[in-house]
Amino acid sequence: MDDDAEKTYTWETEYERTWEAIQEDEQGSLQAAIDEIGQKNRRKRMRERKSNIRLGMMRHLFLIVDLSKAMEEKDLRPSRLVCTTKLVENFIYEYFDQNPISQIGIIVTRNSRAEKLTDLGGNPKHHISALQDSLKCQGEPSLQNSLELAYQSLKHMPNHASREILVLMASLTTCDPGNIMVTCQTLSARSMQCSIIGLAAEVYLCKKVCKETKGQYHVVIDEGHYKDVLMQHVTPPPALADAEASLIRMGFPHHKEDAMASYSMSQTGTDQAELSTKGYLCPQCKAKYQELPVECRLCRLTLVSAPHLARSYHHLFPLPVFAEKQIDQPSCCAACEQSLERLTMVYECPDCSQMFCMSCDTYIHETLHTCPTCLNLTNQ
Template sequence: MNNGEGRRLSGQAEEEDDEDDVDDGGLEAWERAYADERSWESLQEDESGLLRPIDNKALYHAQYRRRLRSLASSNAAARIQKGLIRYLYVVIDLSRAASETDFRPSRMAVVAKHVEAFIREFFDQNPLSQIGLVTIKDGVANCLTDLGGSPESHIKALMGKLECSGDSSLQNALDLVCGYLEQIPSYGHREVLVLNSALSTCDPGDIMETIQNCKKSKVRCSVIGLSAEIFICKHICQETGGLYSVAIDESHFKELILEHAPPPPAIAEFAVANLIKMGFPQRAAENVISICLCHKEARGGGYTCPRCKARVCELPTECRICGLTLVSSPHLARSYHHLFPIAPFDEVTPLRFSSSQHRLPKSCFGCRQSLLNPGNRPSLSVECPKCKQYFCIDCDIYVHESLHNCPGCESFRHFKTVSSSEE
């Protein structure tokens, strides 16, 4: 075979490959990926008109693992000190690597989606804490939002800056974040959560010195990778006492990032007990117009600082005039459920429901659906140890890992109640 014939055969093979890519049912490669999964066929409509997955094994296993983790944390709660006031910077990698499409539709879109859910869950779990956002692109770290307690302002700022370009620089991000966290009082727990997409870091100096500065400043650094395990990220977490993990897929990434919402155990030498002055402002009338210190605008309503009579829009926050921490009594009460959690729900077997000796309720207290497992209903039910109410495992109260939010307990009404109507 001469070179001409070889070129003709190779050209024919390339044309056949191109035709195979296009002529597979008229679908492109990215369309076939969705068509092969046929995810819409794994859903069915139940008696209430809601769409539920046919195969619930993965969902039930994930819920059962969360229940075991909550049981372990409640058993160790009496021996582990946790921080009630956390100052967390979320560092989001928006370098060129964040535009990769191994996470659909892209890493950047998946990160933005779950960071929004994480911010809301963080403030639900830590009402007295604050979050700040930092982005990395073009080898430079930029502070997107300062530390604050308003989830809507953080989410709005993040959604307006979703652009990927350049390289990532962990050293610049850590230097920027440590400079802000060094000003935090000693009673605050300083944390950094890095969502890293790149496989390399473009640093202007020695990153090892930056890691030691973070360690001296008592900053706890955690990293969640979206590509592969990197030595320098693992070294940062080991030196500062943080957690390092790599996401396998989108559901795994969601699980990893939500694990950082509850407060982590406090490091012994970092835990400093201090008395903190707090003010409990009163809600102003809506028809009373005054200058708001948050937005520098004339607005109605808001809260009045009990010390300097300044007006703020949201709680919790810090007064811009006198520096007093302004909170409400529900915020303070909800912060204590990490220190004194109630006992986890007890599993109830179907035999107890079918036994004639026990007159148990036949429907879930949360969603009012049957607990006797007809059709595709789950077979696992739980009982609140305080109010003795019964719930199904797929009830929203249980799925959201809010075991302390039982609506049947009179003593826990000040906690947020999650019900199926909120979906």
């Protein structure tokens, strides 16, 4: 390793008294300082987000969860398993909220094997329920078996869609039947991206896998950092340069209620069906489904609603970062109307020049994805 790389180690740099930067407020609370640090980190990620790039809007993601004995460690509160379960639940709901025309599947690895809990699908409740019913930690994980299992499902997905694998790895070891680098070359050849989030320490093999497949590798510091790096995968990744650009056939079914009950197609890839009077009829083959979006199991037509496409719009044209500034006189937030004292840090919209507090700036960029005052002016 060269000298430049060695100089980047934390223990070789000057000791920093980071706790001195956190100040109590008038009530003796540290929450304001913590919120400010979190806001600065979020704004840094927003500034680093690249614009004018082509994104993979239709995503097929397999989430691989390590359920080995290492997941029972308690360095994350209250344990790695409980912390991971809660964050995965939030991640799945946020994933479908931000990527309504995408799909996700779950694979768990334990006892040196890989098990597919759910196939690729768009029902978040089904994925969360399947994961909660399988929270038993045993033996060692197998990263290669998990990647091979994910590959077998993703290789059938169309090339114009983004095919991703996200691994939550608690163990420092993996029990594989063969050379995992051969599996990495297979994934790379099919333009499948593998990212890994480590819960313990940096592992060279994991870092190598991510580098070979053009994925991201993170090692979490604490629960807050775990949530941040996991939520980074909610945003669609940049599309590959050699990805196909093709038209996608979609159907927009209407919700229909009949007097007599009929069978609805299963959206989970099983043969189970249920009787119901309500549902969405595929405009091409008339198959009925209870929820959207879904790929019709008979004619393979992608069934979505207009709001699903509209909610994907903000990824293509992200809201610009609001400018930070200090006000010279008391004012109020343009959204929540909270009073803003003199010399308070506020955030100004570059289009309408309205000022917002820190909480509203976070809500606008992470949830609304549009400036409310700009939208109001447009409607008028």
